Amino acid sequence: MNRDVQQFKAEFFKALSHPLRVHILELLCDGDKNVNELQVLCGAEGSAVSQQLSILRNKNIVMARKEGTRVLYSLRDPMIKELLSIARQIFNNHLVDTISKLDRFNKETLV
Numbered sequence: 001m002n003r004d005v006q007q008f009k010a011e012f013f014k015a016l017s018h019p020l021r022v023h024i025l026e027l028l029c030d031g032d033k034n035v036n037e038l039q040v041l042c043g044a045e046g047s048a049v050s051q052q053l054s055i056l057r058n059k060n061i062v063m064a065r066k067e068g069t070r071v072l073y074s075l076r077d078p079m080i081k082e083l084l085s086i087a088r089q090i091f092n093n094h095l096v097d098t099i100s101k102l103d104r105f106n107k108e109t110l111v
Contacts, residue, residue, distance in 0.1 A: 015059040020044060021052045022084070024073075028062060029081040032072040 016022060020042060027033060027041050035053065039046045053073055056062040063076045075081065 011059065012061070015055060015061055018052060018055075020048060021056055024049065024052055024056065025061070025075065025080060026084055028073060028075050029084065032074040034070045034072055038073070 016025070023042050024038055027038060033041070035046055035049055038053070039049045042049060053062065053064075057064060057073075060076055061080065062073050064071050064073050066072075
């Protein structure tokens with residue numbers, strides 16, 4: 001059972017390993033969007049956005065539903081929003097630690 005969970009986690013994080021995919025997920029945290037909206041908000045070409053959405057869909061991280069002529073994408077699990085928030089907090093913690101080390105280094109070199 002643990003191996004199954006570990007494999008799932010590895011595949012899940014692998015799917016998040018591209019900056020554009022993370023950006024798309026962050027945008028979807030604010031609500032459903034179609035490819036054109038995501039393209040404009042990401043500042044990326046439609047083909048690149050579509051390619052990344054396809055990967056996220058294949059990994060069951062986002063889902064698509066047709067609404068008229070548009071296809072809207074949304075997060076499959078709302079906890080992804082929390083995961084991205086925690087990742088930002090971890091980044092901030094690393095940044096604070098790096099700044100502290102730099103401050104100590106600068107103080108030591110001035111002495």
